[in-house]
Amino acid sequence: MKEEKGVIRFGSRSISFSVKRSSRRRTVSLFVDPFEGVYLRSPLSLSIEALSKLVHSKAAWILKKQRQMEEIKEFLPKREFVSGETYLYLGRKLRLKINSIKCIAKPVIKSKEGRFIIHLNGHYTEIGRKRVIRNAFIHWYKLRASHLLRSRAEFYTKRLNVSYKKLFLANQSKRWGSCSHSGIIRLNWHIIMAPVSLIDYVVLHEFCHLKHKNHSTDFWRFIGTVMPDYEARRERLRKEGQKYYI
Numbered sequence: 001m002k003e004e005k006g007v008i009r010f011g012s013r014s015i016s017f018s019v020k021r022s023s024r025r026r027t028v029s030l031f032v033d034p035f036e037g038v039y040l041r042s043p044l045s046l047s048i049e050a051l052s053k054l055v056h057s058k059a060a061w062i063l064k065k066q067r068q069m070e071e072i073k074e075f076l077p078k079r080e081f082v083s084g085e086t087y088l089y090l091g092r093k094l095r096l097k098i099n100s101i102k103c104i105a106k107p108v109i110k111s112k113e114g115r116f117i118i119h120l121n122g123h124y125t126e127i128g129r130k131r132v133i134r135n136a137f138i139h140w141y142k143l144r145a146s147h148l149l150r151s152r153a154e155f156y157t158k159r160l161n162v163s164y165k166k167l168f169l170a171n172q173s174k175r176w177g178s179c180s181h182s183g184i185i186r187l188n189w190h191i192i193m194a195p196v197s198l199i200d201y202v203v204l205h206e207f208c209h210l211k212h213k214n215h216s217t218d219f220w221r222f223i224g225t226v227m228p229d230y231e232a233r234r235e236r237l238r239k240e241g242q243k244y245y246i
Contacts, residue, residue, distance in 0.1 A: 008052050010059035017055050019048065030058060032065040035134065068174055079246070081133040087116055088243065089144070091195030098133070107136040137246055145169055145192035152203045153185070159226065162210040176202045176237070179209035193244040194237070201233040 004019040017038040025043045028051070032038050040051055055062070079085065086093040095115050100122035108119045118133060146169055153167055165183035172178075177187045185206050191199050204227055212219035223230045 004048060006048055006052050006055070008056045008059065010056060010063070013059075013063060015055060015059055015062055017051075019051055028054060030054065030062075032062055032069070034069040036131065038062055038066075079130070079134070081130045087137065087246070088193035089116075089141075090192070091198075107132050109136045109140045134246065141192050141246070142169060142189050145187075145189035148192060148199065149187050149189075149203065152200060153187075153207070156204055156207040156226075160207055160211065162207060164207070164210060176241070177206040179206045179213075181213060183210060190244045190246070193246075194240075198233055198237050198240075201227065201230055201237065204230070 170186040
């Protein structure tokens, strides 16, 4: 994958960004990451000038996201992505073990016997190693989150006798989920690091919004009929939520 750098001016601010090109891509995606910064995934055909215009058109949104991430970044775990560190999955701490394998092209991550095991090519620089391991974790977490969250969504759909339009995994810095008036549910995939009891609270919370659109007394009463201890779960998530990011 080819990578380029760019920068745009927006008023008195500068926004640096990187471009990761691939011959397999047909569309452009824009990301704001607390560690990798602003980057785009792009087809080979688009010029850096065209991509710069896209970044400029989204500059206000990018700056807003960056401010939000700065607020939470100090609470995020300080990761070195080395053997011995622990990472959360369903509320459990799994210790990381990295195995260097020369013939492997992409990192492979597995959970086994209470550990995360990553097979990794040893040719990366320190910065490159951190990035590819973090990206491997993100990919792994998203796959598990997609499976579990959709499973719990179907459970609560039947339990509450509601229907939704679509379910998306989100990468939100301040919210665990959202429900639109049209029935589109977004759930933050980072919640896969939390215990199942907190995952269920987040899913139930958003699916109850299909019945009650705001946080009215009726909304909280409705949650309580399904999950009597929701207040304790909500408070635990409020106190521990910063741990469930990578």
